[in-house]
Amino acid sequence: MEQKTTPPVIKAVNLSKEFITKKKESGIKGAVKNLFFAKNTVKKAVDGISFEVQRGEIVGFIGPNGAGKSTTIKMMCGILNPSGGEVWINGLSPKKDRQVIVKDLGVVFGQRSQLYWDLRLGESFELLRRIYEVDKAKYDATMEDLDRILNINDIINTPVRQLSLGQRMRGDLAAAMLHSPALLFLDEPTIGLDVEVKYSICKFIKEINKKYQTTVILTTHDLDDVQALCDRIIIINDGKIVSDSSLEDIIDKTSPERQLIVDLYTDDIQLEHPRAEVVKIEGQRVTLKFRKTEISASELISYISKQYAIRDLSLVETDIDDVIRQIYKQQREPVV
Amino acid sequence: MNPYLYMTKMKLLLSMNYRFDFFTKLAVQVILLFVTSFFWKAAYRGIDTVQMVNEQQMIIYSVMSIVLASVFTASVESNIRSKVRQGNVAVDYIKPVNVFWMYFAEDIGNMVTNIIQRVAPVLICASFFIVVPKPVSLAHFLLFLTSSCFSFLILWLISALVGLFYFKVIEMGPIGIIKDYLIRLLAGTFVPIWFFPSSVQTVLQFLPFIYTYQLPLSIFIGRTSLNDALWGMLIQILWVLIFFALFVRLKNHVERNILVQGG
Ligand SMILES: Nc1ncnc2c1ncn2[C@@H]1O[C@H](COP(=O)(O)OP(=O)(O)OP(=O)(O)O)[C@@H](O)[C@H]1O
Numbered sequence: 323m324e325q326k327t328t329p330p331v332i333k334a335v336n337l338s339k340e341f342i343t344k345k346k347e348s349g350i351k352g353a354v355k356n357l358f359f360a361k362n363t364v365k366k367a368v369d370g371i372s373f374e375v376q377r378g379e380i381v382g383f384i385g386p387n388g389a390g391k392s393t394t395i396k397m398m399c400g401i402l403n404p405s406g407g408e409v410w411i412n413g414l415s416p417k418k419d420r421q422v423i424v425k426d427l428g429v430v431f432g433q434r435s436q437l438y439w440d441l442r443l444g445e446s447f448e449l450l451r452r453i454y455e456v457d458k459a460k461y462d463a464t465m466e467d468l469d470r471i472l473n474i475n476d477i478i479n480t481p482v483r484q485l486s487l488g489q490r491m492r493g494d495l496a497a498a499m500l501h502s503p504a505l506l507f508l509d510e511p512t513i514g515l516d517v518e519v520k521y522s523i524c525k526f527i528k529e530i531n532k533k534y535q536t537t538v539i540l541t542t543h544d545l546d547d548v549q550a551l552c553d554r555i556i557i558i559n560d561g562k563i564v565s566d567s568s569l570e571d572i573i574d575k576t577s578p579e580r581q582l583i584v585d586l587y588t589d590d591i592q593l594e595h596p597r598a599e600v601v602k603i604e605g606q607r608v609t610l611k612f613r614k615t616e617i618s619a620s621e622l623i624s625y626i627s628k629q630y631a632i633r634d635l636s637l638v639e640t641d642i643d644d645v646i647r648q649i650y651k652q653q654r655e656p657v658v
Numbered sequence: 659m660n661p662y663l664y665m666t667k668m669k670l671l672l673s674m675n676y677r678f679d680f681f682t683k684l685a686v687q688v689i690l691l692f693v694t695s696f697f698w699k700a701a702y703r704g705i706d707t708v709q710m711v712n713e714q715q716m717i718i719y720s721v722m723s724i725v726l727a728s729v730f731t732a733s734v735e736s737n738i739r740s741k742v743r744q745g746n747v748a749v750d751y752i753k754p755v756n757v758f759w760m761y762f763a764e765d766i767g768n769m770v771t772n773i774i775q776r777v778a779p780v781l782i783c784a785s786f787f788i789v790v791p792k793p794v795s796l797a798h799f800l801l802f803l804t805s806s807c808f809s810f811l812i813l814w815l816i817s818a819l820v821g822l823f824y825f826k827v828i829e830m831g832p833i834g835i836i837k838d839y840l841i842r843l844l845a846g847t848f849v850p851i852w853f854f855p856s857s858v859q860t861v862l863q864f865l866p867f868i869y870t871y872q873l874p875l876s877i878f879i880g881r882t883s884l885n886d887a888l889w890g891m892l893i894q895i896l897w898v899l900i901f902f903a904l905f906v907r908l909k910n911h912v913e914r915n916i917l918v919q920g921g
């Protein structure tokens with residue numbers, strides 16, 4: 323097979339989901355009223371999004387609470403049917419071929435577990451091995467890999483209900499990876515985890531991506547994870563895609579300014595530069611704002627050091643949380 | 659091993675672990691056993707046979723009714739109910755399996771557990787203190803077993819159908835429990851339908867309920883002839899087909915518009 327026309331792993335065109343909920347009134351009078359004239363309200367959870375994902379990409383889906391991230395993921399795995407538009411996974415529609423698609427798909431819903439509550443963790447794995455028809459030798463090899471990164475063997479004999487949140491999450495990740503899927507959907511996989519586990523999960527995702535070219539879609543509210551993992555970030559707000567680019571591009575576009583803080587030996591400071599702005603002068607400390615595209619930090623530093631002796635300095639990069647918050651705020655105005 | 663079989667095995671091993679559950683349920687059954695047998699002894703005082711059934715047969719009927727009730731479990735309904743409420747249906751549907759075959763396999767596992775754990779104690783207790791529940795003939799016994807399998811299918815499909823409704827309405831309050839007792843009542847588990855007024859009997863002939871408990875039980879005690887038993891089983895098969903068709907339609911409808919709660 324030639325590699326010339328590999329179709330995108332995911333292709334979504336105008337994908338939409340409307341939830342119809344009955345508006346209920348409270349109280350006894352309301353309850354009677356609800357029986358007869360419950361009003362339907364329509365909520366557009368996902369509102370016509372289109373995107374493509376190629377094999378081997380790690381894409382971060384971010385957006386404020388209720389933006390429609392989980393809904394999009396659910397439509398991509400075929401558990402929810404779109405109310406408009408369409409999505410294809412490897413050219414197949416999850417609506418029609420759910421069972422086929424799901425065979426090569428690993429999904430982790432952070433707040434839910436696919437493990438059997440009452441059983442030892444290993445028992446759930448054994449069931450999954452049979453569901454996905456993984457042969458024993460392959461399974462053992464995969465488990466060894468998973469154990470190396472996620473320390474699965476420490477917890478494999480513990481009943482799932484006795485696992486801590488982080489341990490359970492490790493178990494769930496392993497369960498999703500057991501059949502070495504080519505596509506991985508992770509909906510908040512690091513929710514409530516300690517730094518150590520978070521780090522190992524990020525490492526794990528990176529490793530399988532590199533080793534097997536696994537395509538990963540990740541939603542999270544932890545921007546450190548996104549920064550560590552994602553080549554590409556899709557920001558969703560109010561059911562619409564507001565930005566689709568790499569993290570650097572986002573920073574360059576929305577908040578291209580960096581800050582330079584310089585401590586001098588004098589408090590008599592007269593500083594000016596055509597391509598940098600002095601934000602404030604406080605005693606012996608000057609804060610300057612400048613754009614990466616206009617002047618480099620070293621250029622600016624050497625300019626200052628020609629006039630004053632520099633005691634100390636620090637460069638403040640844009641805080642990605644700020645950047646993202648700014649994008650969330652400018653609803654519906656696409657950042658292009 | 660096939661994943662569905664493995665599920666059955668897992669369920670079997672799992673429910674074997676619940677000791678407490680085992681003893682409380684057993685205690686309830688033993689109490690029920692004595693209460694019903696005293697009831698029928700009192701009811702039959704001074705009477706030989708009613709509706710072609712004597713006291714001995716009637717007591718065997720109620721013993722076997724308790725045995726059947728302890729074997730038949732259909733947890734699909736409560737299973738779906740709790741999964742829909744917590745939004746966990748999603749994790750079943752991300753697996754490449756037929757989800758309802760999985761639920762069925764779980765229930766088969768539960769049923770095998772019940773046969774192993776509950777049938778023997780109830781039968782032993784009944785044989786020692788009440789009556790030895792002996793079938794009238796081997797042929798009757800075999801027909802009883804076959805008919806019971808169909809009964810289970812009917813009950814399971816009803817339970818699955820009700821379960822499917824939970825996708826639509828989420829909360830049905832006590833309807834689930836009321837339904838269970840209504841089925842048991844109309845199925846003749848406590849009092850056989852032949853004691854009901856004849857108009858009620860006629861109506862019940864056309865409903866599925868008596869084909870769940872009463873038919874296999876009256877085959878067991880010999881009230882239903884072998885010939886009638888075969889006819890009865892034909893009607894059972896008809897009900898299985900009707901419910902199966904309904905089930906497939908509703909299932910397809912629900913799966914096309916699956917409602918997954920929350921994010
Ligand atoms: N089953 C449902 N019925 C009705 N409305 C729903 C349902 N599921 C989700 N919604 C609504 O759809 C919108 C998008 O929900 P979704 O779960 O996709 O958000 P999210 O981006 O994953 O948010 P979070 O970051 O909080 O997980 C929300 O406003 C939510 O209230």
Ligand SMILES: [Mg+2]
Nearest residue numbers: 391392509921
């Ligand atoms: Mg979500």
